Amino acid sequence: MSTLLVIPARHASSRYPGKPLVPLRGATGEAKSLLRRSWEAARAVRGIDRVVVATDDERIRAHALSFGAEVAMTSDRHLNGTERCAEALAQAGAGFDLVVNLQGDAPLTPPWFVEALVEGLRTRPEMQVATPVLRMEGAALAGFLEDRRAGRVGGTTAVFGAEGRALYFSKEVIPYTGRPYAGHEATPVFHHVGVYAYRPDALAAYGAWEPGPLEILEGLEQLRFLERDWPVLCVEVEARGRQFWELNNPSDVPRLEGMMAEMGLP
Template identity: 40%
Template sequence: MKTLIVIPARIGSTRFPAKPLHVIAGHSLVSRVADIAARVSAMRADTDYVIATDDQAIMDHAAAIGAPALLTDPALPSGTDRALAAARAHGSGPDFILNLQGDAPFTPPGYLSALIDAAETGTADVVTPVVQLDWEALDTIREQKKREPFSGTSCIRRADGMALWFSKQIIPAIRKEDALRKQGPLSPVWRHIGLYGFRMDALERFASLPVGHYEALEGLEQLRFLENGMTIQAVAVEPGTNAMWGVDTPEDATFAEKLIAEHGDPMDAPR
């Protein structure tokens, strides 16, 4: 199975202009994400990676750091569409495309490998990672949602891992929670990690479909697949070493530097 890891890197951002080029602890944000992809590519046969951008400055920066890059149409509406454009333009003819968000510098490389393994052994149209929350983490997310109600996404999955639904609400609702807390350390809530792997035909179908009703209401692209009868495997992974996922604002970048200072730089890890 030929796999292509695509890193969408858009120059325009209302909250954080030129975000991919912002330097965090000595390295640009996009170079940090490219390092994750490069590590996975080096470990796995038939796996390549590319930065998909809409701006020449990012193309020039990619050349400077030795990362492959493609220039895509600035009018593309989403990172998923940019991933498809890159897959079509890439010479490898991939069967499977991993969309690694360009603002997620703490993504464990093992998450990408877990999705590739799931795609090689399963039949789902899409694969994506989820983490089962312990009760303390669930309490933290509940507090966070009081301040930022659309932060974080939860997933309901079948026993075999196939996703039933995703929501910006915390799902499922939990009756008799006090009794459940006494039964063990893990809650029944799965947190979705924003990393996707698509079979090429599924990605092409996604791009041809109109925005779904619930996709628009929730602001979640993956619901377009479910609304159209396509399958998503929610792959269980272990929590990362820190709870931070994406860098959306300059304040997030400052916090990322603090985490690197406290816990070490992922780019310094042995290959």
């Protein structure tokens, strides 16, 4: 399946302005921007035919070009990365069977997460969108709960049915578990990893819809599909010893740098 991978990146983040240009130091101490690390993660995915950074900001465009990325300049009116991916696809032209949205704040996304999404849509033709979910261990769940108690916007959780069809996504920790879990104990809570694969028809439909109340309340773009009864496939993936986190707040920078150092990522 011919696949376009888009990295949406904007400078005017309300929570963290200039986030794509923030430097992150890996195990060797070399500083690379969040955007460049996300681009390098994209290029490690097998089966991707083209990688494009989609932005509305000249600073991000210039930086992306400096390390060899292809750039699509998109509207500054987009509300989220999915809308920006739709415009990037329109610029790239026809001929792609799938579009992957690798959000520019998740440079630790393992390549097999994305590969699993492509395979999921290949084998489930009735599904329009796919996104990865990762079963949480007790220590990770405790971190999510602590973030919520402290009023921090942490990761997103997902609940889904027996066939993997998404029921809901939330920035709250769902489902309610009722008890604590040991550090490496498996829990019934799934971390939603903010990566998506779409069929082109799904992207075209998405751009024509207004945001619904759940999307607005949660600030989660994928809820627009659920509010319109379009199926989203949750694909369970395995960490395989890799740590994973998104850069949501300035306080996440040392967390990501610590993870990269621990995993030996340059």
